Amino acid sequence: MHKQESILIVEDDYDIARIMSDHLRKEGYDTTWASTGKEGFEDFKVGEYSLVIVDLMLPEMDGFSLCEKIRLESEVPLLIVSARLEEENKVRGLGLGADDYLTKPFGLAELSARIRSHLRRYRRYMIQDEEEIQRFSRGLAIDYVKRVVYLNGAPLMLTAKEIDVLFLLARNPFQTFTKVDIYEHIWQQEDSEGNNTVTVHIKSLRDKLKDQTRASKFIQTVWGEGYRFIGDQLS
Template sequence: MKERETDQAKLLLVEDDRDIARVVCDHLRKEGYGVAWASTGREGWEDFKLAEYDLVLVDLMLPEIDGYSLCRSIRMVSDVPLLILSARAEEESKIRGLELGADDYVTKPFSLEELSARIASHLRRYRRYRHEQSGLEPIRYAHGLSIDFNRRSVSLSGEQVQLTPKEWEVLQLMAKHPFEIFAKRNLYEQLWQQTDEPGNHTVTVHIQALRTKLRDSTRQPRFIQTVWGEGYRFIGEPL
């Protein structure tokens, strides 16, 4: 028998309206999905980091962290399908959501059958994509650096580089967006999910640790470059 899209698929719903969340969760669970529910943007981000999901549904008007910010945070670290569920039907909201990396925009009120059809369609595409990506080799860069994004491992001149979880998150984020400048404040708020404060040197310390482990020079960087007055960027040259 052909595997259904619902089989073993785990979904995350981030919705602050309890009535809508209950209806959607009940419907999707009857369809055979595993569904986790978060009622705030911050709770949704924490849940996303703690488990692996096949698809995420996000309301825009969320407390603590709004839906736009949550979509941006998820998309920076994952290719998981993102569906926005929103009562905001204006074109500007749709364009902004899609530009932040959402794969679909469903306007409330919506048909549960239509929602199921869209979810199934995105899951089919995502499973094909993951199958293609699973065979990718580690990316090798000039000067001996190799990054295996699937296995979350880094080596330098053939030797394994031991990174802390946060060091890996910083390197992964920057390496997946090469030559994009990340301000210290943006890196901190993206990866630590807390508001940056004056005098906070957390990002600086992690960048210094990465440079030490990658034997990278501040004056003649090969991998992480400081853009003075703006932030940092990954400049590794793929072979």
């Protein structure tokens, strides 16, 4: 392993988390442990992980919600580990973007094999992704790796939160996000007065993108619902 890969373990059972973490460290991985769904998402937002292991039954935020939030902004492999055997849970978890589902109890050798398989695919994806900048008509280009947004070849002076909002929308084109969705995902707080915060950031983004509300090129208002990204991606 040329570069030590980092794995985030989100598991509320201390003994299980310790066994997985100790085993994966012996395998050469760096591991971070979070005991709640909310803590796991906070760790994910500030760290760089090659794979995330998620239990379903978590306090504060369940594993389903955590997988959904992570998948909105990253293609990192998601491996669900759960004692819940029901097929509907597997279907729901995979439908939310998880890559695999491992039922407890499981062997550590199988865990390692699954992780190696997903990491091989993710490495190939990352090599391709880093070579490309997503380009749209009307002069918009987004470099997700360097976190730089260009308009007609010139880099835009966006704040960190403006970039986060744009990335969330652009990574999920034509999906409508309410103001509450955006606020809770980007600011990681329950919405209180967040609606105005989102409105201000969307307005600033539109001004910098030269995007008019009545003739949207990139960010469209879905009246009574929220916002969605409608940029026309170039092939």
